[in-house]
Every structure is written in structure tokens, then in C-alpha cells.
Amino acid sequence: MTATTAETGFATMLNQGRWAWMRFTAYLGAMAGIAAMAMYGSSGAYEENAFLYQILSMKGLLWGGTGALAGCGLAVVASTLKPTLLETKMARNTVPWLDGFVLMVILASIWALFEPSQSQISYQDQSNLFAGRVIMAMNVIFIFSAVSYIAYLFAPESFIGRIATWSAYAGIYLGGSALLLRWHESYLFDMEIGHAPVSNLYEVFILLFCITAAVYLALEKRYQAKAMGAFVLTLVSVGVFFGIWLDSVGQGDIKPLVPALQSYWMKIHVPMNFVGYGSFAVACGAGMAYLVRYRLEASGGKSKMLAIFPSLEQLDQLAYKAVAIGFPAFTLATILGAAWAAEAWGGYWSWDPKETWALILWLIYGAYLHARVSHGWHGKALAWWAVAGFLVTVFCFLGVNMYLSGLHSYGRLT
Amino acid sequence: MLKEMRTRKATVAEKSLKRFQYLHDWRLPAEMDIAHVQQTFRKRLRGWEFREAEQDGVQYIRADKGRWNKWGYILVHSAILVILVGGWMGSEYGFRGNMAVPEGQSESEISFLQGTETGHLKMPFEVRCNSFSIDFFPTGAPKEFRSNLTIIDNGKEVLTSDIIVNEPLYYKGVRIYQASFGDGGSDITFKLFHMDGSEKISYAKVQVYKTWKDEKTGTSIKVTDFKPYNVENMANPGEPKDFQDLGPAVEYELRGPGLKPVKIKAFMNPFIDAKGVNQGSFLMVSLTGDKQDYKPVALGLDLTNPVEWKLFHAFMRQLAVVGKQSKQANLTAFKKAMAEVFGEGNRPEGFQAMAMRTLQAINMLSALPWPLLPMLDDFDQHYYTGLQLAKDPGMNVVWFGSAMLVIGLCIMFYMPHRKLWLIVRPVSGALHISLAGMANRNHLVFNQAFNDIFTQLDKDFAQGKS
Numbered sequence: 001m002t003a004t005t006a007e008t009g010f011a012t013m014l015n016q017g018r019w020a021w022m023r024f025t026a027y028l029g030a031m032a033g034i035a036a037m038a039m040y041g042s043s044g045a046y047e048e049n050a051f052l053y054q055i056l057s058m059k060g061l062l063w064g065g066t067g068a069l070a071g072c073g074l075a076v077v078a079s080t081l082k083p084t085l086l087e088t089k090m091a092r093n094t095v096p097w098l099d100g101f102v103l104m105v106i107l108a109s110i111w112a113l114f115e116p117s118q119s120q121i122s123y124q125d126q127s128n129l130f131a132g133r134v135i136m137a138m139n140v141i142f143i144f145s146a147v148s149y150i151a152y153l154f155a156p157e158s159f160i161g162r163i164a165t166w167s168a169y170a171g172i173y174l175g176g177s178a179l180l181l182r183w184h185e186s187y188l189f190d191m192e193i194g195h196a197p198v199s200n201l202y203e204v205f206i207l208l209f210c211i212t213a214a215v216y217l218a219l220e221k222r223y224q225a226k227a228m229g230a231f232v233l234t235l236v237s238v239g240v241f242f243g244i245w246l247d248s249v250g251q252g253d254i255k256p257l258v259p260a261l262q263s264y265w266m267k268i269h270v271p272m273n274f275v276g277y278g279s280f281a282v283a284c285g286a287g288m289a290y291l292v293r294y295r296l297e298a299s300g301g302k303s304k305m306l307a308i309f310p311s312l313e314q315l316d317q318l319a320y321k322a323v324a325i326g327f328p329a330f331t332l333a334t335i336l337g338a339a340w341a342a343e344a345w346g347g348y349w350s351w352d353p354k355e356t357w358a359l360i361l362w363l364i365y366g367a368y369l370h371a372r373v374s375h376g377w378h379g380k381a382l383a384w385w386a387v388a389g390f391l392v393t394v395f396c397f398l399g400v401n402m403y404l405s406g407l408h409s410y411g412r413l414t
Numbered sequence: 415m416l417k418e419m420r421t422r423k424a425t426v427a428e429k430s431l432k433r434f435q436y437l438h439d440w441r442l443p444a445e446m447d448i449a450h451v452q453q454t455f456r457k458r459l460r461g462w463e464f465r466e467a468e469q470d471g472v473q474y475i476r477a478d479k480g481r482w483n484k485w486g487y488i489l490v491h492s493a494i495l496v497i498l499v500g501g502w503m504g505s506e507y508g509f510r511g512n513m514a515v516p517e518g519q520s521e522s523e524i525s526f527l528q529g530t531e532t533g534h535l536k537m538p539f540e541v542r543c544n545s546f547s548i549d550f551f552p553t554g555a556p557k558e559f560r561s562n563l564t565i566i567d568n569g570k571e572v573l574t575s576d577i578i579v580n581e582p583l584y585y586k587g588v589r590i591y592q593a594s595f596g597d598g599g600s601d602i603t604f605k606l607f608h609m610d611g612s613e614k615i616s617y618a619k620v621q622v623y624k625t626w627k628d629e630k631t632g633t634s635i636k637v638t639d640f641k642p643y644n645v646e647n648m649a650n651p652g653e654p655k656d657f658q659d660l661g662p663a664v665e666y667e668l669r670g671p672g673l674k675p676v677k678i679k680a681f682m683n684p685f686i687d688a689k690g691v692n693q694g695s696f697l698m699v700s701l702t703g704d705k706q707d708y709k710p711v712a713l714g715l716d717l718t719n720p721v722e723w724k725l726f727h728a729f730m731r732q733l734a735v736v737g738k739q740s741k742q743a744n745l746t747a748f749k750k751a752m753a754e755v756f757g758e759g760n761r762p763e764g765f766q767a768m769a770m771r772t773l774q775a776i777n778m779l780s781a782l783p784w785p786l787l788p789m790l791d792d793f794d795q796h797y798y799t800g801l802q803l804a805k806d807p808g809m810n811v812v813w814f815g816s817a818m819l820v821i822g823l824c825i826m827f828y829m830p831h832r833k834l835w836l837i838v839r840p841v842s843g844a845l846h847i848s849l850a851g852m853a854n855r856n857h858l859v860f861n862q863a864f865n866d867i868f869t870q871l872d873k874d875f876a877q878g879k880s
Contacts, residue, residue, distance in 0.1 A: 084461035346802040
């Protein structure tokens with residue numbers, strides 16, 4: 001064992017082998033426990049009221065804790081029967097993110113202490129709520145991160161790169177905890193108004209930034225693809241400016257949920273969709289990086305930047321990797337949406353504009369995968385495809401909400 | 415492809431070996447035990463499947479991981495077929511339509527669009543709507559639409575349950591959804607103000623969607639809608655939105671001989687402005703019948719107060735007596751009218767505001783062309799609940815296909831098929847060992863994994879050598 005691994009021994013031990021595996025199953029168990037609580041916890045049907053507090057209360061602790069223990073128990077049994085499970089890559093790769101989520105919840109609880117007093121809170125003027133400030137900090141940090149990543153391209157000092165990476169992490173934590181805080185804030189107006197923070201364009205935008213950055217950072221961590229960050233975080237920054245605009249025109253306010261959205265499906269369907277969108281954004285970033293490197297190489301290949309860019313082959317693979325994360329997630333999200341539609345609208349598919357565009361998007365990325373896997377396409381054409389695919393994603397996400405009416409019109413600007 | 419999966423040839427031809435993307439070689443001393451080398455290889459690959467072969471003195475071991483990756487591919491593509499079959503079953507043997515059931519009544523037929531025509535279909539049961547209610551958020555936005563339904567099958571009540579949006583009812587393979595709501599024929603009482611100067615007020619009882627006709631004047635009122643709440647944006651253009659509930663209102667079409675038909679929305683309560691001042695009763699009038707063309711018409715008088723109607727007429731008469739139109743004349747006439755209605759010297763509370771309203775009414779009311787001014791006096795509201803009924807025998811097939819699709823995608827993307835070969839070839843006094851690898855997906859990860867295995871084996875072999 002070398003010196004470096006010895007230094008970080010404890011942390012690596014926690015994120016590997018038995019510990020990672022047990023924690024992974026405990027998290028899964030806790031999630032299943034919370035889901036079970038949502039479905040069977042209250043005497044009647046599912047109750048939206050104060051769901052956040054149900055999770056954070058003794059009741060949530062009992063359900064989630066039971067789930068976690070059951071998960072651990074099953075993990076012990078399963079790994080005794082099949083010891084290779086201890087080396088499961090999925091556990092190793094996801095556990096740090098799940099830990100991060102717990103940290104995010106703690107962070108949000110800390111922010112909640114800075115909330116103005118109850119008498120100062122009014123539904124009409126939401127500007128004094130603390131989440132707004134956390135979001136503003138997130139905006140600044142993400143833009144700073146994008147600038148650092150771009151600076152890193154021109155001055156590849158490892159410390160600039162580290163700043164860029166850490167600020168991207170900070171952005172995710174700020175954004176995620178701000179959303180959780182908003183959930184809490186929505187109950188401060190009135191218990192009845194409160195709902196999960198994925199109900200309007202502004203909230204899902206913040207979610208999208210965080211997921212995009214997270215998918216990118218996961219790839220960066222595993223494949224040392226720092227140069228790609230300049231492209232991905234620039235995309236995020238463009239989104240940040242759009243988010244600031246949305247807030248400035250009063251779209252950032254917390255509003256009560258229309259009856260159609262009052263369902264636990266919303267909490268699953270919407271975030272899952274954004275895992276898809278976020279991954280497609282990362283694929284677009286990889287595609288752009290590919291095209292830039294291609295251009296640089298074509299013009300003589302003397303640019304210093306080339307030294308830090310991943311190779312064309314790697315960028316090509318990274319774009320594929322991002323689509324490989326996004327495509328199954330998007331498929332699942334669409335299916336979950338269909339399941340919700342079957343429960344709320346009387347049919348799993350209604351050819352509503354959003355559904356139609358989701359299908360188009362699905363076909364575009366499906367074709368991308370076919371072109372690549374079955375037809376052996378590589379390189380420039382697919383890089384363009386990833387970029388163009390993301391433009392369609394943006395339309396599917398924003399354009400449909402803003403310009404086409406239909407059953408998904410809650411995402412509209414009002 | 416399937417054949418390839420079954421055979422899993424352990425040997426690799428020399429020629430094709432050179433084309434492998436992942437390939438490493440060692441040259442080890444001849445005295446190394448081949449079995450030991452192979453054992454090391456096996457030990458380092460936990461969870462892989464092995465196959466051995468020997469050909470022309472060359473020893474091959476093939477290791478496979480994720481052999482079922484091909485099944486992911488098969489699963490995904492057959493899933494799409496399954497989903498399409500499910501969709502076809504739904505469109506062929508299922509139905510989806512709407513019914514509107516007024517409170518207290520029952521219905522057994524759904525209607526749906528069939529091209530450009532409306533189709534009808536009889537359900538095997540009846541649905542009765544016992545009640546419908548709307549729950550509101552403190553902000554005034556609707557929170558919940560709830561219908562209490564009873565299913566009547568063969569004349570027998572079999573099931574009574576509440577449904578809300580997102581929580582449908584399931585009976586005999588049919589799902590019953592809360593889809594919309596509207597007025598189910600509320601009882602409306604109109605207060606008819608006769609505009610012929612007779613000061614007369616009469617009443618008319620009618621239901622929403624029905625027409626009431628006045629025999630004498632030939633005026634007809636066709637009631638089109640009634641709403642107990644009317645939340646409107648009261649802000650001027652450019653100002654921040656300010657939603658207010660203006661109270662109950664009835665919508666009707668007013669027709670009569672020599673009259674241009676108009677659509678009117680008459681509010682029950684007078685308009686109280688932001689300062690709390692009563693601005694009198696008001697209407698919304700649309701000359702085209704289009705909702706977008708509604709223009710507010712302030713009537714001046716608070717018509718809920720019968721005294722004001724009286725005062726207005728007294729004032730009109732006094733004005734006619736005074737004859738002239740001047741400020742002074744108006745004042746005199748109004749004073750006389752006051753004395754006529756309330757008695758000499760008596761002034762009711764808020765009479766100044768009343769005077770303002772009466773003055774305004776002079777201009778407004780006399781400009782109205784209608785012989786009758788129907789205002790909303792009383793109501794007894796009945797909703798109808800808009801239900802959507804759907805049966806989709808293909809739905810479970812679609813869910814099954816969807817599950818196949820997701821599982822297949824996960825297998826396809828996250829469990830790539832990886833193959834490794836360890837080829838031991840004794841050549842002139844040495845062992846020539848090759849490690850060759852192949853993956854059908856995710857080369858980034860495989861590249862790392864392959865290098866890891868190579869480094870590990872390199873270390874192991876070096877130890878075995880010494």
C-alpha cells in the first residue's frame with residue numbers, strides 16, 4: 001500500500017467494500033421505508049400535508065429506520081451468500097452521493113435557523129425568505145465555477161482546477177439545500193400550501209443545475225475530464241441567468257399546488273426527468289468539448305489547451321457515458337409520468353405536447369445509441385448529435401412549457 | 415448471436431489476437447507452472463465465468479462477465495413491441511369518455527369524440543353523484559375537487575366512495591376519474607327591475623341552462639352559467655396582480671324584440687372598492703357574446719337596497735318637475751326626493767354616497783336599452799361533476815412492457831459483456847503469455863479495469879518468478 005492510500009485510508013475504507021455496501025443498502029432501505037410511509041403510513045390515502053415534517057418526525061424516523069435496518073439485514077444475508085456483492089460498483093459509486101444528500105439535509109436544517117420570524121413571513125411578499133439568499137449564493141458560485149473552469153483551460157494550474165471543482169460542489173450543496181429549505185418555507189405560509197419544491201419552472205431549474213453539475217462531477221471524478229467542465233458549467237451558468245430572470249418577473253414565488261399536481265408521483269416523476277435532462281446537458285458539454293478539441297487539432301495541434309483536454313476518444317466515450325446515464329433515467333421518468341397520467345388523467349398517454357416531445361427526445365437519443373452501438377458511428381457526427389439533442393431537450397423542457405399549451409401547463413409562466 | 419452466446423469459444427486464432435484493442439504480453443521463464451499461472455488468473459477475477467481449452471499446445475482460458483448483456487438488448491427491443499401491443503389493445507378494446515352527472519342525479523352513458531362526431535357508449539352500471547364540493551387554499555386557489563359517487567349496478571347500490579383528482583375509483587375494470595365540474599342546473603331567482611319608470615320589481619325563478627320568457631315585453635333570459643365565486647384580477651394594467659372574489663354571479667343571454675342580443679354577467683353583490691366604499695351594483699356586458707369582450711358596466715345604484723331604487727325614481731320625477739339641468743336644480747330635486755322617500759328632515763346613514771350613486775345611475779340606467787334589468791337575487795347551487803370513465807385492457811401489458819424496457823436498458827448499459835483471454839504459449843525456452851480483452855460497451859471503464867487486471871497479474875507473475 002502506498003503512502004497516499006494510507007493517508008486517506010479511513011475515508012476510502014468507508015467508501016469501499018463492506019461499509020459502502022451496507023450503507024448503500026441502508027439508504028435504499030430507508031428510501032423504501034419512507035415510500036412505504038407515504039403509501040401506508042397514514043390511516044387514509046396518501047396525504048400531501050406536511051410530508052416533509054412527516055419524514056423528519058419520529059414517525060419518519062421509525063419508518064425510515066426500520067427500512068434502513070431491514071436493508072442492512074438483507075445486505076448481510078445477501079453478501080454472505082454471494083461475497084462478490086461486497087465489491088458492487090454501484091454501491092461504491094453512489095454511496096458518496098447519498099452521503100452528500102444527508103449532508104444537504106443537515107445544511108438545510110442549519111439554513112432554517114436563519115429564517116425570519118413567523119410574523120414577518122407573508123405569502124404576498126416572499127422576498128425576505130432565506131432560501132432566496134441561498135439561491136443567490138448558488139447562482140454566484142456556479143458562475144464563479146464556470147469562470148474558473150474556463151480559466152483552467154487557459155492556465156491549467158491544478159489549483160485553479162481544484163477551485164473550479166470545489167466551487168461546483170459548493171453550488172450543488174447550496175442549490176440542493178435551498179430547495180429543501182424552500183420545501184420547509186412552503187409550510188411556513190400555511191400547512192395547506194406546503195409541497196415538495198419541484199412544482200414550478202423556477203424550482204426545477206435549480207434542480208436541473210444541481211443534477212447537471214452532479215452528473216458532470218461524477219464523470220470528472222472517475223475519468224479526470226476537467227476540461228469538459230468549462231462547457232458544462234457554462235451551460236449551467238446560462239441557465240442561472242435564466243433563473244435570475246424568472247425570479248425577477250415573480251416566477252420564483254412559492255404557490256399552492258393545483259389539484260392535479262397533488263400526488264406523490266410528482267416527487268418521483270419530476271426529479272427523475274431532470275436526471276435525464278441533466279445528463280443530456282453533460283453529453284452536450286462533452287460534445288462541445290469534442291468539437292473544440294477537433295478544431296484545435298485540425299488547426300495544427302499546437303495549442304497548450306490540448307494537454308489538458310481529454311483525448312477525442314475519451315470525450316466521445318464521455319458523451320456516450322452521459323447519454324447512458326440519461327437515457328434509462330429519461331425512459332423511467334417517462335414511464336413514471338405515464339403511470340401518473342393513468343392515475344390522474346384517465347390514460348397513460350394522451351399525446352399532450354409534452355408527451356409528444358418527450359417521445360421525440362427519446363427517439364433522438366435512442367437513435368444516437370443505435371448509430372453508435374449498432375452502426376459504429378463515432379466522433380464528430382455524434383458530437384454534433386449530442387449538441388443538437390440537447391437543443392431539443394431544451395425545447396422539450398422550456399419551449400413546450402412556455403409556448404405550447406396542454407396538460408403540462410402548470411410549468412407555464414403565469 | 416445466440417449461437418455465439420452458447421458456444422463461447424475459448425480459443426482465439428493467432429491472427430485475430432493481433433486485432434484486439436486490449437492486449438498485453440509477458441515472457442516468463444519456461445519453468446513456471448502453467449497451472450499456477452492460470453490459477454492466479456482465476457483468483458484475480460472473482461465472479462467471472464471461465465472456460466478452458468487447449469489447441470496445438472497452446473492453453474487458453476476464457477473469462478466472461480455480464481454474459482446476459484445480450485438479453486438486455488433482446489429485452490429492450492421486445493419491450494417496445496409489447497408496449498405497442500398493449501397500446502393497440504387499449505385502442506381496440508378499451509374506451510375513454512366523459513359524463514357529466516348533476517348532483518343528486520345519475521348517469522350511465524359516456525360520450526367521446528369520434529373524429530368530428532360525438533360517440534356514445536352505455537356503461538354496465540350507473541353512476542350517481544351524491545355531492546360535489548370544492549375546497550380552497552387560503553389564497554383562494556382551488557385545492558381539491560371532490561365528488562361523492564355511488565355506483566348502481568342492476569338497480570342495486572354496490573359502492574359509495576369519494577373521488578378526487580389523482581385518486582380515481584375502480585369498478586368492473588372501469589376507472590372513474592374526477593375530470594371537471596360545472597353548474598348542474600342551479601336554481602336562480604332573478605330580481606327584475608322594470609325600466610319603464612314604473613318603479614316595479616318582479617321576480618323570476620329559473621334554472622341554469624333554461625330560458626325564462628316575459629310574456630308582456632317578449633324579453634327572454636337564457637341562463638348559461640352560475641358561479642358562486644368569481645375571482646378576478648382587480649389591478650390596473652401594469653400593476654401587480656390583485657385577485658379578489660367578487661361573489662356570486664349569473665351569466666345569461668338577454669334577447670327581446672328590437673334588442674341587440676347581449677351576454678350579461680350579473681353579480682349579486684355591489685362592488686366595494688379598496689377603500690370600502692360601496693360603488694353600487696354592476697354587470698359585465700359582452701355585445702358579441704364572447705367572454706373576452708366583457709366590459710364592466712357600473713349601474714350606480716346599489717340594487718340590493720330597495721330604497722335606492724325608490725329614491726332613484728323619486729329623483730327622476732322631481733327632476734322632471736324642476737325641468738332644468740343644472741347643479742342647483744339637481745340638488746333641489748334630490749332634496750325633494752329624499753323628503754319623499756324618507757320623510758321630511760330624515761337623512762339615512764351614508765346618504766351622501768347614496769346621492770353619488772343616484773346621480774351616476776341617472777346617466778347609466780337611462781342609457782340601458784333593455785325593458786328589464788335582471789339581477790341575481792337568490793340561488794340554490796347544484797354542481798355537476800365531470801367524470802372521465804376509461805377502460806384499458808392493454809394497460810397492464812404496457813406496464814409489463816415498461817418494466818421490461820427499464821430492466822433491459824439497465825442490463826444493456828450497466829452490465830456490459832466483458833471477455834478476457836489468458837493465452838499461454840510455450841515458445842523456445844519461455845512461456846509467452848497474452849492477456850486479451852474485449853467489451854461490447856463502456857470502453858472507458860473497461861480500459862481502466864483491464865489495466866488494473868494487467869498490473870495485478872504483472873505483480874503476481876513477478877512474485878511467482880522469484
